[in-house]
Amino acid sequence: MKTTPVTIEDLRGVFAVPPLARKNDGSRALDFDENDRLARHIAAGGITRLLYGGNAFLYHITLGEYEDLLGWLANLSDDLWAIPSLGPSYGRAIDQAAILRRHNFPCAMMLPCNDPRDAEGIERGFLEIADVSGTPLILYLKEEDNFGADAMRGLDTVARLVDAGVCVGIKYAVVRENPEQDAYLEALLSRVNKDLIVSGIGERPAIVHLRDWNLPGFTTGSGTIAPRLSCELFRACVAGDYETAEKLRAGFLPLEDLRDGLSPAKVLHHATELAGIARMNQIPPFLSALPTEQLNRIAAATFRLAELETESRITTINRGANSGANV
Numbered sequence: 001m002k003t004t005p006v007t008i009e010d011l012r013g014v015f016a017v018p019p020l021a022r023k024n025d026g027s028r029a030l031d032f033d034e035n036d037r038l039a040r041h042i043a044a045g046g047i048t049r050l051l052y053g054g055n056a057f058l059y060h061i062t063l064g065e066y067e068d069l070l071g072w073l074a075n076l077s078d079d080l081w082a083i084p085s086l087g088p089s090y091g092r093a094i095d096q097a098a099i100l101r102r103h104n105f106p107c108a109m110m111l112p113c114n115d116p117r118d119a120e121g122i123e124r125g126f127l128e129i130a131d132v133s134g135t136p137l138i139l140y141l142k143e144e145d146n147f148g149a150d151a152m153r154g155l156d157t158v159a160r161l162v163d164a165g166v167c168v169g170i171k172y173a174v175v176r177e178n179p180e181q182d183a184y185l186e187a188l189l190s191r192v193n194k195d196l197i198v199s200g201i202g203e204r205p206a207i208v209h210l211r212d213w214n215l216p217g218f219t220t221g222s223g224t225i226a227p228r229l230s231c232e233l234f235r236a237c238v239a240g241d242y243e244t245a246e247k248l249r250a251g252f253l254p255l256e257d258l259r260d261g262l263s264p265a266k267v268l269h270h271a272t273e274l275a276g277i278a279r280m281n282q283i284p285p286f287l288s289a290l291p292t293e294q295l296n297r298i299a300a301a302t303f304r305l306a307e308l309e310t311e312s313r314i315t316t317i318n319r320g321a322n323s324g325a326n327v
Contacts, residue, residue, distance in 0.1 A: 002081040003104045006168040008195045012216040013327040014234050015049040016042045018224045019269040020056040024281040032072045038278040045227025048326045053085040055265045060284050067099050074103045087111040090125045097133035109138040118148035119157040130166045138169040159191035173200030179208040203252040207245050210237040221268045222252045226309035231327045251308045254301040271302040
């Protein structure tokens with residue numbers, strides 16, 4: 001596992017946001033054999049950044065499971081960068097921070113909090129969490145009020161955390177009907193170096209965020225199914241080949257539509273198993289599995305995306321090229 005400090009160059013690329021497999025028994029314990037299978041699949045497609053957060057249901061993880069998860073992540077191969085998450089509440093995060101301190105993760109991501117909060121309070125809490133953990137943070141902006149009701153004061157807090165060296169990256173995931181128009185992102189970019197801000201909503205807005213806003217990379221959930229295609233989309237954007245990028249993006253949209261319409265994390269959990277990548281098994285409380293009719297729709301979209309991934313791999317082999325190189 002990568003242990004060196006986070007640099008701007010580290011943020012240039014694709015970040016997989018995988019689900020977590022659990023055992024199919026009464027314990028629902030994390031199944032690290034299956035999680036290894038999933039991590040190997042993602043890495044084989046060229047993605048070396050693994051960010052464990054909402055898709056892994058870390059909002060609901062126990063402290064014992066969190067300790068086990070960190071132990072597993074810390075022992076992944078040296079060519080992988082594993083990023084665990086903390087929170088979302090202060091109490092949960094400060095307890096997790098003490099466990100995180102036993103390891104040497106380059107950073108951890110703070111899950112967005114929806115409990116009572118304001119910008120100054122969040123700032124004080126994040127400073128304490130970073131101090132206890134001994135670990136810099138990636139901040140996750142999912143809604144404009146994640147740092148309190150006053151959005152601009154919240155962004156001022158983000159900038160101060162960056163200046164203090166506490167924040168080493170930002171996952172920007174505020175959904176817009178038209179991502180080309182985003183006053184909040186514009187305000188963030190007026191305060192923070194764009195090279196620290198990663199597009200955090202998958203393939204749907206990735207091209208606009210990389211082309212029009214010059215962000216350095218993007219996160220992907222569906223890319224855990226088709227990591228090679230996500231890497232190809234990123235490389236096409238870097239090369240300025242947006243026609244190819246749009247064609248690649250189109251392959252993700254059927255599954256992304258289902259994720260947005262039903263539940264991003266639950267759909268990805270089921271899709272990963274339906275694709276035969278790993279046995280994900282049970283979804284933990286407070287969530288439930290999706291019904292058969294919805295699973296059938298997920299299966300159709302998943303199989304098509306997996307077919308596109310296979311076609312890309314075969315094309316690469318036939319060309320004798322290394323288009324699956326890590327990004």
